[in-house]
Amino acid sequence: MLAQYLVSGVTIGAIYALVALGFAIIYNASHVINFAQGEFVMIGGMTSAVCVEAGLALPLAAAAAILVATLVGMLLEKLAVEPARGASVVTLIIITIGASILLRGLATLVWDKKIHSLPAFSGEQPIAIGAATLLPQVLWVLGVSAAAVALLGWFFNRTLTGKAMLAVSHNRLAARLVGISVRRVLLASFALSAALGALAGILIAPISFTSWDVGVMLGLKGFAAAILGGLGSGPGAVVGGLALGLIESLGAGYLSSAYKDVFAFLIILAALVFLPDGLFGRRAAERV
């Protein structure tokens, strides 16, 4: 049983990690907590599911879904976050909450309020490994998530654009002084985290279905994972996501499935009491 719980914990944890990375990327570039992050996951899952239902091949449907989400992310930055720059953090949070309500409403208009599912990428035949059985989709989730994380690591550490984005997160003014366009970095960060969210939505849709309102809970868990890991930290988001997935899965398996969210949040609260900046967070000094 333990192996089974671990597998399902890591699977959902990988999805949380992708959502958490989206939170971290936008937070680093803009110090905005984007409460519409979960809606990118919903857009990814819904667009791909509807495209496949319409007869499109899965890879094309997935590409379309990521494209749609990326465009929505860029529009969100251009139309809502950029005009409100200079507003307080709480005001920006409310704007992204408004955006999430708007996007959920649009999803019910463009699509419907039904539950959709995406066929598994390579069949439903379970693979037996020792005592545990694996759905092929689990391998897809883990493989693609790991590849996405590796790609992000390369992007932020090895490419000029990635380094420019990191520079903006460290010191916006200094970044501008060396000629980095902060506006383009902001746009790129929303595009990137929307694409990541959509990817998570496509990967999880064959396992847990998708509908117009799946973004609320996934967004919440992604935020929790990002905070647990330390806001703005890439490795923190991955570790936080996997930890959250494992806690939930083990809690649901061994203690009580009704209380799995309670365990998850209790452990996060306890962790924050001892590590008020998360596992990998930087302690920000306050200027007087």
Add this chain to the structure above:
Amino acid sequence: MCSFPTASSAAARPSASRRGLAALALVVALLPLALTNAYTYEIAILVGLNAITCVGLNILIGYAGQISLGHAGFFGLGAYGSAILAARYGVPPLLALAIASGAVGAAAWLIGRPILRLRGHYLAMGTLGMGVIVSVVLATEDRVTGGPDGMPVPPLSVFGYPLSGERTWYWIVAGALICAVALAQNLIESPRGRALRALHGSEIAAGAIGIDAARHKLGAFVLSAVFAAVAGALMAHYSGFITPGKASFLHSIELVTMVVFGGMASTFGAVAGAAVLTTLPQLLTALKEYEMVTLGAVMMLTMIVMPLGLVPTLEKRIAAARGKPV
């Protein structure tokens, strides 16, 4: 770390706030003339209850500068606490309301001590987690709370006379709201209120001039929790039924949105925010499937155009039109 707008100048002048209180009392007294049926009364009562919660929450968010994404948890605990005491243990409802609100205050004190050490988004996460835990427990412990389907609540009674009917409840809630606003305004203008605003500006600077930040933050947290609990308990006894949805994350978000929408660090802003955002969804139901899109768009547009919120922005505009310095 987070920069919030500073307290509005109007709140600092006692005469302005007394005028505001008088204006609010007038509106509340005259409103029944415009309320034509039970449905409009019901919406007015809901506005009042949300406003009480938001006035309390505004002390925490707007003045002390501490975010809470879990206040629906306190609202729900007040509602269920009072309901369970009255329905299952036969405690007179008015006493049940008082006990439940006091107990929620004590719980907030216990929870607040560790949680309020967190800052900014980490505090948002801590309070959010607390709220989620409360709502899951309320939905799961069905033998006590009735589970996700909710539970019936006995009506409020005074010396054995049950209080019922929309009109009676309108005046109960109106009275409670005026008391809440008067209390909040008094607190804000007291030395304690000034201490809260100081630590909002900078905790370290406030500490350097001898303000015990932890104690004042905890006080604001407990007070806002009690306001939410009283409003929750009133809501439970008024509607006669309570479901865990009232303690949910989405309700917490609604409450914070009302405070920010109306204008942080403005008690009347909190009331205005509660009034607009409680009434708006009722009006938007006429738009049927376009309801959610419109609500989201209105929220975004308002906050982009008026980042300070409704009331502070209007105050500034009026002051500017009169040619006075803001």
